[in-house]
């Protein structure tokens with residue numbers, strides 16, 4: 001079975017085509033700048049040079065059409081016909097309390113994703129555009145959705161409740177949900193395999209440090225606490241998001257700067273974090289480059305970013321009364337040795353001993369970056385959210401087909 005995995009953003013769409021008999025991605029790519037004058041489609045097939053196509057792609061339906069054209073392209077394609085795609089799996093960031101596992105898309109599921117728009121304004125509306133775009137282009141193909149929030153549904157109330165009147169939780173489900181669950185789930189499974197120990201016996205702290213960033217305390221295989229909250233704004237400092245701050249900053253800023261609530265929300269989601277402090281960029285590569293050239297604001301942004309991760313690691317060691325391993329993953333976590341070093345060099349109280357040579361290795365395989373006698377192991381484990389999405393989609397579609405066959 002071939003499964004197309006889609007992670008739709010507001011102006012971008014990433015895709016991977018999986019062949020489930022071998023669990024391999026046979027093609028992958030992304031469409032960027034959807035809705036802008038020159039959109040870019042980048043398509044990659046193993047062992048072949050990347051193909052880049054610039055054109056005007058005004059909406060997600062056209063973006064999916066272009067992706068399908070590329071997948072069946074005479075020269076660059078990997079499929080003879082789009083009918084060779086048997087199912088589509090989508091990443092959906094917010095599933096609220098309604099979804100503790102992946103589901104097939106139907107009218108109710110779509111209604112629920114829409115209902116959650118205001119809890120994940122940067123993500124859920126874009127995912128819905130992705131789902132609709134697939135319906136437009138592949139009307140007969142079953143679709144599944146895999147939620148970032150699902151893995152965190154095991155958190156106890158002491159982790160997920162805010163200390164505010166409980167009527168707000170009962171009436172409006174105002175609580176902490178947590179995100180990047182598919183990644184934390186995948187990485188914790190890979191870590192247990194790598195360490196050769198059952199996940200049910202491990203205390204892990206997984207740090208997904210990408211564009212968005214979150215840390216999770218995983219106690220015996222289950223999410224016990226995580227740094228993101230009701231929305232993906234809480235917790236760590238991110239590329240453009242503030243992370244934790246005193247809620248009193250919001251009304252105070254509204255009063256002092258004569259801003260609307262929406263403007264402040266946009267400030268915290270899109271104009272804060274690395275870009276705000278550095279005044280330069282939200283991209284960690286550019287921050288590190290500027291820092292190495294002596295830029296003081298870039299250095300401050302970097303230090304604040306690393307410090308917040310270290311604070312969460314400390315909190316989660318206390319939350320679980322120990323940790324067997326701390327795991328770095330995602331764009332920054334997998335690639336920035338200097339970020340990992342800065343986070344780890346002040347964890348010596350917990351017996352963390354970084355091995356600089358191991359930390360400088362670049363690889364797509366899981367690896368340990370601490371010395372053999374480090375009391376807590378620190379690992380880099382590349383994430384693969386798409387593979388978990390493909391697996392869930394495959395399972396759901398196969399079960400549905402089996403159910404239908406028995407009638």
Ligand SMILES: Nc1ncnc2c1ncn2[C@@H]1O[C@H](COP(=O)(O)OP(=O)(O)O)[C@@H](O)[C@H]1O
Nearest residue numbers: 209210211212282283284285330331332335336
């Ligand atoms: N070599 C690198 N060094 C430091 N940061 C990197 C490197 N490569 C990628 N990144 C960072 O990874 C981030 C993207 O992470 P990723 O997990 O791909 O995010 P997302 O999936 O949310 O788009 C980029 O913003 C960039 O800052």
Ligand SMILES: CC(=O)OP(=O)(O)O
Nearest residue numbers: 093179180211212232
């Ligand atoms: C939930 C979230 O922040 O996702 P991303 O890192 O893809 O922005």
Ligand SMILES: [Mg+2]
Nearest residue numbers: 210211212330
């Ligand atoms: Mg990501």
